Amino acid sequence: MPCPEIFKISFKIANAIDDRSKLHKLPTSRIFLLAISFHKFIFKKYRARGYHLAQSCTKQVSIIFFKPFNFIKMKNSIVFNLLAAIAFISVLASCHKEESAPSTVYFSDEELAEIKESTCLTIMPDDFATTLDDTPPTGAIEERATGMKNKFWSPGSTLRVKFLGGNSTLQNKVMQYAEQWEQFANINFVKVTSGTAEIRVAFDAVGSFSYIGKDNLGIVANQKTMNLDLASPSTSEAYFKSTVIHEFGHALGLGHEQQSPLSSIPWNVPAVYAFYAQMGWPQQQVNQNVLNKYQWTQTQHTSHDAQSIMQYPVSASLTTNGFSIPMNTQLSATDKDFIGKIYSNQKIKVRHAANVSFAITFWLNGIYHTIQPGESLWVPAKTTGNQLSIWECPNGNCSWDGYAPPYGYNYKIVSQGSNGNLTLAYD
Numbered sequence: 001m002p003c004p005e006i007f008k009i010s011f012k013i014a015n016a017i018d019d020r021s022k023l024h025k026l027p028t029s030r031i032f033l034l035a036i037s038f039h040k041f042i043f044k045k046y047r048a049r050g051y052h053l054a055q056s057c058t059k060q061v062s063i064i065f066f067k068p069f070n071f072i073k074m075k076n077s078i079v080f081n082l083l084a085a086i087a088f089i090s091v092l093a094s095c096h097k098e099e100s101a102p103s104t105v106y107f108s109d110e111e112l113a114e115i116k117e118s119t120c121l122t123i124m125p126d127d128f129a130t131t132l133d134d135t136p137p138t139g140a141i142e143e144r145a146t147g148m149k150n151k152f153w154s155p156g157s158t159l160r161v162k163f164l165g166g167n168s169t170l171q172n173k174v175m176q177y178a179e180q181w182e183q184f185a186n187i188n189f190v191k192v193t194s195g196t197a198e199i200r201v202a203f204d205a206v207g208s209f210s211y212i213g214k215d216n217l218g219i220v221a222n223q224k225t226m227n228l229d230l231a232s233p234s235t236s237e238a239y240f241k242s243t244v245i246h247e248f249g250h251a252l253g254l255g256h257e258q259q260s261p262l263s264s265i266p267w268n269v270p271a272v273y274a275f276y277a278q279m280g281w282p283q284q285q286v287n288q289n290v291l292n293k294y295q296w297t298q299t300q301h302t303s304h305d306a307q308s309i310m311q312y313p314v315s316a317s318l319t320t321n322g323f324s325i326p327m328n329t330q331l332s333a334t335d336k337d338f339i340g341k342i343y344s345n346q347k348i349k350v351r352h353a354a355n356v357s358f359a360i361t362f363w364l365n366g367i368y369h370t371i372q373p374g375e376s377l378w379v380p381a382k383t384t385g386n387q388l389s390i391w392e393c394p395n396g397n398c399s400w401d402g403y404a405p406p407y408g409y410n411y412k413i414v415s416q417g418s419n420g421n422l423t424l425a426y427d
């Protein structure tokens with residue numbers, strides 16, 4: 001029997017018991033402790049069966065199993081407690097994930113479990129990514145990744161990682177996967193056990209998340225900056241690896257790939273809301289972490305990379321045309337290339353010096369950069385063979401204007417005449 005159906009049955013039983021017990025009382029603390037221990041037992045049982053329920057699901061389970069413990073009010077007796085426990089364990093014991101879901105469940109158990117597992121909550125300011133921005137262009141496509149501009153650490157930085165829990169085996173396994181980024185980025189993660197640390201990792205069962213890049217510096221010193229909900233022994237190695245690499249990608253300044261300004265996932269928006277509602281996410285949270293695209297001015301990005309470790313899996317039932325993306329469990333070729341370029345010292349500086357009040361987007365060797373009036377940006381470049389294009393709209397007709405800037409110089413983008421024509425010049 002699929003688990004969602006079990007939930008419904010359990011609710012019915014729990015409500016029935018609840019109705020009969022209103023006239024009886026028992027010390028609240030005892031009910032609470034029993035409910036918690038029972039809930040933990042059931043949760044472990046579910047995990048052992050391969051469901052790996054997310055925290056939001058835990059809440060549902062909690063509600064279910066709190067209810068029956070009102071049953072205790074009927075009789076202040078350990079026998080009744082045990083009977084209640086046995087009854088619910090028996091119900092859950094019939095739960096098998098192999099069986100098909102009933103038609104009333106929108107997503108299959110396996111689909112739900114898989115997507116829940118690989119969905120993390122990335123903490124960002126509330127006002128971040130609230131604007132859909134579909135402005136510029138589709139240019140050449142060769143590399144794809146999305147970084148949050150001005151949130152990257154300096155190339156060559158050492159980032160100290162302090163664990164706020166977990167045993168050394170667990171901690172070392174996290175470090176081992178986090179260090180995969182070091183093979184491609186000029187960055188160094190160092191585990192510390194005391195003192196200041198830029199990245200502070202907890203293993204609480206509240207879902208996984210991380211602050212983005214240098215935003216970590218704004219978090220109060222004794223608070224976690226990253227949570228890895230991976231402490232359960234039943235966590236699969238693939239999921240463990242995928243989550244650690246993903247969260248440390250955020251810590252390095254990467255955003256969610258599905259929110260790239262050039263992402264064009266044909267979302268079925270009502271279905272997306274319905275799906276994430278099952279995880280307890282309100283629509284605003286879905287907008288912030290799934291649907292809304294980042295603004296061009298906030299990112300440095302390539303074309304959308306469906307293979308990125310920073311991409312959420314996308315079920316075909318969440319799109320309008322059957323488009324889907326599986327759960328990615330390793331760094332994509334573009335993840336490696338992009339993080340290598342961003343954390344390289346091999347860069348040129350480009351400044352917005354045009355006589356226009358709007359931001360300018362330019363493309364350099366596969367990466368789009370957008371600069372505000374007056375803004376300067378160091379961007380990854382080649383020592384030879386640079387290809388740079390500026391998006392410009394002279395007389396309202398927009399197109400890419402190409403250049404081949406030599407390495408080793410600073411550049412500015414300036415107005416040429418008054419019709420909106422832009423050009424690249426030495427600075």
Ligand SMILES: [Zn+2]
Nearest residue numbers: 120121122246
């Ligand atoms: Zn994430």
